[in-house]
């Protein structure tokens with residue numbers, strides 16, 4: 001199958017899920033503002049970016065429907081496909097010729113001239129590459145790691161990478177530093193949805209996220225060796241930057257936006273350089289709004305759902321599904337759907353989920369007779385099946401992630417809400433027996449509803 005993101009854009013265009021912006025736009029703030037104001041609309045393709053010939057697209061995977069479509073599955077199949085991909089990867093396939101190497105620029109003088117990298121928010125101190133999938137190898141085992149981290153352009157060929165210390169990429173950089181080596185990185189821009197989603201899966205260090213990507217689409221990801229470093233990249237991507245990060249050099253970041261939609265102050269980031277760029281003859285540049293915006297939230301959310309659901313199901317088989325909500329910033333709030341949980345089992349699921357994902361702060365457990373993606377139904381569950389005296393969990397002073405917007409000294413209060421039916425409550429004569437027409441009539445009408 002075609003593993004290019006341009007094939008996905010073409011597919012979206014067929015159903016008017018893509019909009020072409022011909023009006024010239026400034027990559028400084030203006031382009032980002034359009035993407036943000038059209039956060040949940042069609043995918044946007046900017047054909048005239050002031051000062052650049054490279055076209056830019058954004059809001060690619062800004063709905064669950066588009067993520068599913070990009071992976072070639074239905075919306076209903078999306079969760080199980082993601083879980084299956086984490087369970088069993090598909091090894092990459094090595095090729096020697098690659099569209100992403102149609103053009104090779106082996107002396108990078110000024111990145112700002114080469115690429116239309118947007119400046120996003122007023123108080124950030126430079127333009128950021130936000131959809132760069134960074135591929136690096138463990139300095140000793142040579143195992144591959146694939147993840148996204150923001151890269152700020154520092155002038156010339158210099159970059160600053162903002163990487164959470166716990167992420168694998170940061171771990172690899174520390175290992176390289178202990179060996180007095182730089183860490184070679186390939187920054188891949190313009191990726192197929194499978195690579196973007198794969199890059200977000202919470203798996204162990206040493207696990208190659210490109211294998212998850214291959215499994216997501218049932219097709220091994222074709223990779224080609226970089227021109228100047230010992231790293232392989234998806235052959236059908238749009239643009240690759242080859243370079244390295246230096247463990248012993250840092251650059252102060254200043255205010256930077258995060259997924260809650262606020263500025264945060266992380267202090268110094270890692271310094272690096274880009275020394276070679278390869279790309280297709282007419283490359284497309286992917287820009288993801290790096291804040292509280294649907295594409296950023298959903299990419300992480302859909303991946304976190306899969307790994308969390310898998311971890312819960314391993315110990316609580318009645319867990320059916322985990323949804324990480326967009327309102328909860330794609331990181332902080334989860335809905336767990338369970339099939340007729342035993343008394344107390346919902347609370348156990350909440351504790352496991354919070355143990356699994358550091359960021360989770362509010363977890364609501366519902367039954368699998370309602371759709372966890374439909375907030376009206378979740379709220380109905382809270383109204384009908386939740387009793388604050390017994391079903392509310394409040395856990396004070398839990399260690400919080402640095403991104404938690406409410407943290408005090410890096411701790412936060414975590415909340416669990418169990419909105420499920422107590423065993424026995426819904427039996428005939430109980431006070432939560434559902435009122436409905438006879439089942440046979442309901443089934444008959446449902447089957448023939450379009451005749452009425």
Ligand SMILES: Cc1cc2nc3c(=O)[nH]c(=O)nc-3n(C[C@H](O)[C@H](O)[C@H](O)COP(=O)(O)O)c2cc1C
Nearest residue numbers: 147148149150162163164167168169199200288299
């Ligand atoms: C659009 C987008 C931007 C991201 N930016 C960053 C970032 O700047 N820094 C970071 O540490 N993680 C960032 N992430 C999250 C990581 O890519 C993600 O947690 C990944 O699973 C980490 O993988 P690793 O542990 O293999 O390095 C971003 C994710 C997305 C979807």
Ligand SMILES: [Mn+2]
Nearest residue numbers: 145146168205
């Ligand atoms: Mn990893």
